[in-house]
Amino acid sequence: MRIAAIQSNPVIGDIARNAAMLAESIQAAVDNGADLVLASEMVITGYPPRDLLLRQGMVEAAEAAVSELAATFPATTMVIGSPRRVVDRSRPAANSAIICSNGGVTAACDKLLLPTYDIFNEDRWFSPGTGGCWFEHDGTRIGVLLCEDLWQARDVSVDRDYEISPAGQLIEAGCDLILTLSASPFIRGKLRTQLDLIGQFTRRCSTPLVCVNQVGGNDELVFPGGVIVSDGSGTRRVSPLWTPWTTLVDLASGTLEVTGGIDSAGRLQPGQFGDVPDDPMSEIYEALVLGIRDFVAKTGHSAVALGLSGGIDSALVATLAAAAVGPDSVLGILMPGPYSSSGSVDDAMELVGSTGIRHLKIPIDTAHQLVSSSISSQAGDVEGVADENIQARLRGLVLMAVANKEGSLVLATGNKSELAVGYCTLYGDMSGALSVLGDLLKTDAWSLARWINQNHEACGFDSPPIPINSIEKPPSAELRPDQCDQDSLPPYEQLDQVIRCWVEREMSVDAIADQLGMDMEQVRHWTGLIDRNEHKRNQAAVVLKISPRAFGSGRLMPIAARDSSANRDAGATTPRSDSGYEATRPV
Structure with missing residues (x-):
């Protein structure tokens, strides 16, 4: 089985453009032997679409675009991130991975865990899925996860105690391969954490996994892209960051082998790419x-x-x-x-x-x-x-x-x-x-x-x-x-420590003063200025x-x-x- 994992750079809301660019990438992947295509989370609308999802016709236009892609590539099985309409749920839409084969839409896997921390507010627009989701392809049972379903907030400094484990459900269902559609924005150090989390997961369950992330800047968020593959031979990033790219991965006997990649100009490139850079300034x-x-x-x-x-x-x-x-x-x-x-x-x-x-x-x-x-x-x-x-x-x-x-x-x-x-x-x-x-x-x-x-x-x-x-x-x-x-501020080396503690870690004034060895009144003064x-x-x-x-x-x-x-x-x-x-x- 040859999998093509496509990291796209969509424009929020420009469904026609996003679908057209995805179609170009799919065609290049098919021309290079791919029979299963994986695209990133919400690639049709771009992530995050926010309240554009409330605009009449937006979700329906996304669904129509996916159906058109399915009809255009009838011989290719595709897993495409898109919103879809749902009924009899708390919200009228779901954040979904749409399964396409034989010229049409055959299934939809809805995201189970909807993050509501930091910049995420998915519960505002989406209903969660009702259970784990998988499909069969050439005798292989393939499970599908969408972003938080895999990460479960473990890749960020946020406490979340989810009641279910979507990845665990797929393991219990006997899936032979897990595909993950992600739109995970950049935070310094997060790329390394995600690589480590995927490695820990596949070592525990012995199930190969392919994860593709959105690339590009959307308003205040920057998405680094990147395809991560993990199997019994290890976990590795196998595509360049910060640019559109299609990674070709062959699955044989539970092992994933990267056979090459396709750049944004449609040219086939050999080999796989190195690890996440260790230099924090490089990624910033x-x-x-x-x-x-x-x-x-x-x-x-x-x-x-x-x-x-x-x-x-x-x-x-x-x-x-x-x-x-x-x-x-x-x-x-x-x-x-x-x-x-x-x-x-x-x-x-x-x-x-x-x-x-x-x-x-x-x-x-x-x-x-x-x-x-x-x-x-x-x-x-x-x-x-x-x-x-x-x-x-x-x-x-x-x-x-x-x-x-x-x-x-x-x-x-x-x-x-x-x-x-x-x-x-x-x-x-x-x-x-x-x-x-x-x-x-x-x-x-x-x-x-x-x-x-x-x-x-x-x-x-x-x-x-x-x-x-x-x-x-x-x-x-x-x-x-x-x-x-x-003349007006303390040394920046000191002020920046206060800001990290108060803004990024939400520590109390007492805890900041104790940790930094600063006078309590000084900490009160500077944190007060931040609030005012x-x-x-x-x-x-x-x-x-x-x-x-x-x-x-x-x-x-x-x-x-x-x-x-x-x-x-x-x-x-x-x-x-x-x-x-x-x-x-x-x-």
């Missing part, structure tokens, strides 16, 4: 680049714009964008103001030269004087944070105006540390459609920049693209004389998710709230407009 780099590339393309844009300050964050975003969409499609805008140093301008221009991106220089001094004068004439002198934020917002205004003129998409450049404590300006440096570093802590931004410079050739650059001075100089907003981030700035994050650009707990759809926190368990002064937790630290470095 690939995830962010793919996330930018697909967000830009799938929103109908062809170019991006961002502010260049000469600092580490804007330099890193510009470099990632150049790798994602090409330097000619990246416009960096220098917007020096009254407190910008000549060194920062020089650093920004060095980045322009090393990456090859386009650039403009539009000073904001005159605009700042005019706005400050206009406000002062009616409301009195504008000083302090108010004046600093005028500068940040003028830069946001310039950036959006140029992007509107050119039809480009604006990338926000702030990092997770700043977004956490509100060290950012609404309608200023927070302006943009996509927050590239919004899930990357400041200390990790430095590490990623150094990694890119060390691996610049592999990243597509002739020389290290990020200026050393941008990495090594003390970070500064340059919104007032001699300003430094640490939820209103800013609710207005932020889409944040590319790379951590277990990113700001956005997977972390739903109230705005008008007081966490009495943290023992903070009640008045200090009252949100107000532009509360928290507003002054930021120029974008």
Whole structure:
């Protein structure tokens, strides 16, 4: 039996396009001897379709597309991920693996375990399946699992005690092979965990398994792709990550042998691929680049714009964008103001030269004087944070105006540390459609920049693209004389530990203080700032998710709230407009 496992990059909701691309991949697989095709979870609609599933005709269009594929390839058995209509259940649709053979749909295996943690909310749209599912093919009993049916939240830091084991049901049914359709988004370190979990499973049950994952960026989520095969000879990743690919696997006597792969251009490629990379910065780099590339393309844009300050964050975003969409499609805008140093301008221009991106220089001094004068004439002198934020917002205004003129998409450049404590300006440096570093802590931004410079050739650059001075100089907003981030914030090495504990691990103030050896009042202060700035994050650009707990759809926190368990002064937790630290470095 030759199995073709197809990792596709669907566009959410574009059923006609997704089905057409899948048909091309199926044809290439058939041309190379495949008689059983496995596609990823919800490949027809793309994952996650979210409330598009509620739109009249969406599910029916997906079902029609699967039926058409079945009719197009009558001699091929196919397992295709798609929603389908169900009746007499709690929800009108199921997340299903549709079995096609002999020119039609012959069965449907509905997902049993519907995740409702982090970014997942499948119980909102789907009814769970009613039992384990398998089918017969050439005398082989083949069991089918969909994503969480296999992982059961064991690949993430979430506690879930499911009452059933779908994989166990298939073993009890005597299945000779298990196929898994997955749409599992990237989280740092998760790829290794999944590989280990599959290995443990197949060693226990001695049943070969093939798992295929969706690839591509969809809004804040990035899917790495990848085909994993596991049998008595071991567990291995057998396809490249971060790109569409079809893996050809032969099953004989309970052993899986990878015979080759088909790339996105339909060309047959030999061999199988190596293990999951051990370098965490490598996978973070690939995830962010793919996330930018697909967000830009799938929103109908062809170019991006961002502010260049000469600092580490804007330099890193510009470099990632150049790798994602090409330097000619990246416009960096220098917007020096009254407190910008000549060194920062020089650093920004060095980045322009090393990456090859386009650039403009539009000073904001005159605009700042005019706005400050206009406000002062009616409301009195504008000083302090108010004046600093005028500068940040003028830069946001310039950036959006140029992007509107050119039809480009604006990338926000702030990092997770700043977004956490509100060290950012609404309608200023927070302006943009996509927050590239919004899930990357400041200390990790430095590490990623150094990694890119060390691996610049592999990243597509002739020389290290990020200026050393941008990495090594003390970070500064340059919104007032001699300003430094640490005037308002603790050292990032300390702040980032607090953010990891409070945001990513949901630890208590007491536990954080104890673990980090910090003063309790300090921890209360910084965690309080994180909570008070939820209103800013609710207005932020889409944040590319790379951590277990990113700001956005997977972390739903109230705005008008007081966490009495943290023992903070009640008045200090009252949100107000532009509360928290507003002054930021120029974008």
